[in-house]
Amino acid sequence: MPVNANKGDRRGSTAKRTWAGGIAAAVLAAGAGLTFVAPAANAEPSNYRFDFSGGSVEQGYTGVSATDAYSPGKRYGFNTPEHMANVPAKGTGAGSDAVRFLEYGTKSTNTFNVDLKEGLYKVTVTLGDTARASVAAEGVFQVMNMTGNGATDSFEIPVTDGQLNLLVTEGKAGTAFTLSSLEIEKVSRHPAMDPTIWVGGDSTVANYYPLESSVQGGWGQLLPQYADPAAFDIRNMATGGQIARGFRNDGQLEAILTYIKPGDLFLLEMGINDTAAKNATTEAEFKEIMRDMVRQVAATGATPVLVTPQGRATDFVDGVHSAVDRWYRHSTVALAQEENVPLVDLNVLSSAYFTEIGPEATLALFMTGDTLHPNRAGAGELARLVAGDLARQGLLPGAA
Incomplete structure (x- = not known):
C-alpha cells in the first residue's frame, strides 16, 4: 500500500466531517432566524x-x-x-x-x-x-x-x-x-508536510515502475513496506547512475532542502558510481561532497543518516560474503563518526544476511545476469535491513 494512502483518507474524512459540521451549524442558525448563505457556485x-x-x-x-x-x-x-x-x-x-x-x-x-x-x-x-x-x-x-x-x-x-x-x-x-x-x-488546509524520510542514492536505491510490480527494485522504493505510514511519509529522490556531486549540484538535494524540516530523516547512500573512473571522483573529493550535503541537511534541523551500499552478489570467499572495501565505504563510515551522524552500514548488514542464506540464494536476489542490481525481492530484503537498523537506533518508530 502506498505510504500516503491511509493518511490521505484519514485527513479527507476529517475534512468531510468538518464541512458537514459547518453545514449543520449553519442550518441550525437559519432555524434561529439567521440567514444561511450557501457556498458560491x-x-x-x-x-x-x-x-x-x-x-x-x-x-x-x-x-x-x-x-x-x-x-x-x-x-x-x-x-x-x-x-x-x-x-x-x-x-x-x-x-x-x-x-x-x-x-x-x-x-x-x-x-x-x-x-x-x-x-x-x-x-x-x-x-x-x-x-x-x-x-x-x-x-x-x-x-x-x-x-x-x-x-x-x-x-x-x-x-x-x-x-x-x-x-x-x-x-x-x-x-x-x-x-x-x-x-x-x-x-x-494547512500547508505543512508530515514527518518525512527523504532518500538519496543511485540505481540500487531508486524507484522502478510500475511501483507495485516492477521486476527490478531499489531499497528506497521498498522501504515503505517496513515503515509505519502514520509515523513517516517517504520520498525517494534516488536515481540510476548518480554520483555524490551530481546529487548535490543537479537539483535533487535542492528539492530536499526546499521541504525538509526538523523531525525529518535524510538517508544518503552514495559511492558505487563515484568509484567508477569515468566519473573522476577521488575518495577525498567524495568524502567532502558528502560532508557538505550532511551539513546542509543538519542545518535545517533534520537528521542526516549515511548508508553504505551493499556489495556484489558474488563477493563470497569460502562461503563468507564480505565487501567492506568497496564503494568508498571506509570514508562514509569515517564521515559519520566525524560529523556525529547516524550510520546504517548496509554493506556489513547485507553481507551478514547473504552469508546466512548462501551464494545461490543471494544470487537469486539480484537481476538475472547482474551481480550489482537487486530485483524486487532483493530490494525488499535490503529495505528490511535498513528499516531494522533505523529502528534499532531509535530513528524509525513502528518499523515492521
Missing part, C-alpha cells in the same frame, strides 16, 4: 482530475488540450501553450493520449498551472509514452526518473502562493516528456 475547487487530450475526454475528467492557455477565469491552463503539443499514447482511458512538453528544466516557465487555495495537496501524475522523465513543481523536482509508458506516481506538496505550477521534464536527455493525466486532491 464558482468557489475555487480543491480537487481536480485532468485528462490531457487533443480528442475525447475520459468520463469524470476535465479535458485539457495543449493549446489551452491559463486564464484566471478558468483557473487552470498552460503558461506557454506554444511550447506544448498534443500527442497519442498507448494507454487506455485517460491514458490514451497526452501532451508533450517541448521545453524542460525545473526552472522552466513551460508549466501547467492550477489555482489552489493554501493547503497540502496530493498530486498524482500519469505519464504518456515516455522512456524516462521526471516531474517538477514549484521550481524543484518532485518525482525522479519515471520510466515506461503510462507510469504513475504521487507526491504531497504544500501550496502557499495560490497556484500549483507543474511540468514534466527530462529524466534522460533526448527523450519525450509527456503527461496523460493529473489528479489533485486537497489533503489538509
